[in-house]
Ligand SMILES: [Zn+2]
């Protein structure tokens with residue numbers, strides 16, 4: 035059975051569809067579980083590509099209403115995809131404990147290093163990959179995150195493969211292994227075209243070399259659709275992702291709980 039724990043909504047301002055649109059599509063496609071993980075706001079600052087902080091309560095209550103309405107047809111979970119910045123540690127806890135979220139997915143698009151916030155989509159060199167990996171490890175160590183979304187997202191950048199690439203992969207995989215944390219094999223990478231990179235023609239992610247290491251370390255892996263419109267919940271890319279993850283010999287799970 036296909037489940038998906040990586041779902042966005044119109045609220046993040048770069049995805050389409052209401053929570054209910056996603057639920058109806060998921061039921062139509064026969065999913066057993068659907069987890070919402072829209073891009074989380076932070077209370078004091080808008081970091082972009084995410085819902086406004088003022089939207090958070092209505093996002094949560096919308097999912098609560100849908101849990102009631104469709105509970106006999108599908109299991110729904112309310113989560114958020116969020117970056118880890120150490121100074122928000124109370125905020126993460128309050129999301130889980132006070133606002134009652136079922137889970138947080140670590141989507142480390144931005145990361146804190148040396149007190150500065152950087153964006154992994156604009157890595158200047160592979161030195162930024164190891165900094166990103168350090169930040170991911172710090173996040174894993176908090177135990178706040180149910181899984182790491184697209185852990186290999188650094189390979190969206192076009193840099194030659196070098197020792198630091200290996201080092202960044204190894205750091206994340208070793209840390210995930212030590213803390214028994216799930217890594218996500220992200221189907222959205224397949225929705226971005228195959229491109230010519232310095233290390234060959236490939237999709238930006240999932241990156242084969244990362245997942246070979248994850249396989250050898252027996253990491254638990256979940257495939258995430260990372261859908262930004264309802265029709266992507268279980269589309270050809272999600273199915274291709276599942277097929278490729280199986281082909282790669284990964285230890286697939288289909289539920290993060
Ligand atoms: Zn997004």
Ligand SMILES: [Zn+2]
Pocket residue numbers: 040042115141183260
């Ligand atoms: Zn996402």
